[in-house]
Amino acid sequence: MLEPLLSYVPTKSPVVSLYLNTDMTKRLKEEVMLVLKGFLKEAAEEANPEDLGKIEDFFSLEYDWQAKGVAVFSCTEGGLWLTHPFPQPFKDEFQVLPEPYIRPLVHLLSSHERYGIILVSREQARFFSFQMGKLEEFGGVSGTIPGKHKQGGWAQARYQRHIDEHAAQQLKNAAEAFTKLWDKEKFSYVIIGGTEENVKTFTDFLPGPIQEAIATTFTADIMVPISDLEEEVVSLVERFEKSRNEEIVRQILTEAAKGRKATSGLDDTLNAVREGRVNILLLDPEFKAPGKKCPNCGFMSSQKIEICPVCSSALEERPDILNDALAETLRKGGKVVTLSGNQELAKAGYIASLLRY
Incomplete structure (x- = not known):
C-alpha cells in the first residue's frame, strides 16, 4: 500500500x-x-x-x-x-x-511486520502468513514416507536409511516450495515449528537470505489447530519484537555515542536522511516536530530558516517534518522502526538512525 x-x-x-x-x-x-x-x-x-x-x-x-x-x-x-x-x-x-x-500508516506497518510461518514434519509442511494478529494459511506440501520394516539386522538398517533419505527429500521439497512463496510474498521474518530435528534439516535446505530472516523456532505438531497456532505465534512475535527493538536501540545509540555510523537527535538525523545514508530510521511515533523542507533539493531542517543552505531555494513549512523524513527514508530503501515510550530513545531526542556509511 x-x-x-x-x-x-x-x-x-x-x-x-x-x-x-x-x-x-x-x-x-x-x-x-x-x-x-x-x-x-x-x-x-x-x-x-x-x-x-x-x-x-x-x-x-x-x-x-x-x-x-x-x-x-x-x-x-x-x-x-x-x-x-x-x-x-x-x-x-x-x-x-x-x-x-503516512506516519500513522508506517507506524502500524512497522509495528506489525509480516511473518512467514512454517510447520514441518517428515511427511508434510504447512505455510502461513501472520500480520496484525491474524494467521492465514497458504497451503503447503505433503508426501508419504515408507512404513517401518519388520525385519532386523542389516536389512532393517538399510531400509531405515531409505526412510530417512525419503524424509530428507520431503523436507527439501518443502524448503523449495517455501522459497517460491517467500519470493512472492516478501515476508519480513520467518518462524519455523516442528521437532528440533525436522526444523534443523528444513532450515539447512533454505537459501541464506531466508535463514537470516528466521526470527525464532518452536516445537509444534504439524496438525495443530489454527486457533492454537495463532495464539502461540502472537506470543512468539511479541517476544521477538521486544528483544529485536531493544537491540536496535542499544546498537544505534552506542554507535552514535562513539561517533560511528549512526545519528541521534533531529537535525543530524534529518541531514543523514537527505543524503540517503539512513539504513534504519528509529523514532518515537508520538514525537512530532514542525520544520522546513526545500522543494528543490529535499533539504530538511527543524531550524527557523527561510532559505535553503544547499541550493538557495525558498523553504516550505511542514507541520510535521518527521513525515517527510520517514517517507524519504523508505524511498531510498531504508527501514523505519517506531518504538513507543523507550526512555533511552527519549534521552537521545526521540529520533536516531543507523547509517549505511
Whole structure:
C-alpha cells in the first residue's frame, strides 16, 4: 500500500489524508461519522471540495464498517484515491498537505511486520502468513514416507536409511516450495515449528537470505489447530519484537555515542536522511516536530530558516517534518522502526538512525 503514496508527485492541490478508528465493538457508527464530519468541516478551507465530497460519499455509501481501522488518501488533481481497511484501529487523525501523510500508516506497518510461518514434519509442511494478529494459511506440501520394516539386522538398517533419505527429500521439497512463496510474498521474518530435528534439516535446505530472516523456532505438531497456532505465534512475535527493538536501540545509540555510523537527535538525523545514508530510521511515533523542507533539493531542517543552505531555494513549512523524513527514508530503501515510550530513545531526542556509511 505504501508504494503509490511514496511515488506520488505533488500538484498545486493538496492531499487529504484521513485515518479513522472504525472498531464497531468500541464505538458507534454515528460517533465515527460525527468525527468525520468535524474533520471535513475543518479541512474545508484548505482542501479541494471534490476530495472532501468523495471521502464523505465513501463512508456514507461504500464502506462496509467491518474493519477496525481505515486509511483514506485523496487528491483528485493528482489522480490519487486510495482507501484501505485494517484489522487494527487508528487514532482518528487527518492532514491536508502537499504529500500524503503516512506516519500513522508506517507506524502500524512497522509495528506489525509480516511473518512467514512454517510447520514441518517428515511427511508434510504447512505455510502461513501472520500480520496484525491474524494467521492465514497458504497451503503447503505433503508426501508419504515408507512404513517401518519388520525385519532386523542389516536389512532393517538399510531400509531405515531409505526412510530417512525419503524424509530428507520431503523436507527439501518443502524448503523449495517455501522459497517460491517467500519470493512472492516478501515476508519480513520467518518462524519455523516442528521437532528440533525436522526444523534443523528444513532450515539447512533454505537459501541464506531466508535463514537470516528466521526470527525464532518452536516445537509444534504439524496438525495443530489454527486457533492454537495463532495464539502461540502472537506470543512468539511479541517476544521477538521486544528483544529485536531493544537491540536496535542499544546498537544505534552506542554507535552514535562513539561517533560511528549512526545519528541521534533531529537535525543530524534529518541531514543523514537527505543524503540517503539512513539504513534504519528509529523514532518515537508520538514525537512530532514542525520544520522546513526545500522543494528543490529535499533539504530538511527543524531550524527557523527561510532559505535553503544547499541550493538557495525558498523553504516550505511542514507541520510535521518527521513525515517527510520517514517517507524519504523508505524511498531510498531504508527501514523505519517506531518504538513507543523507550526512555533511552527519549534521552537521545526521540529520533536516531543507523547509517549505511
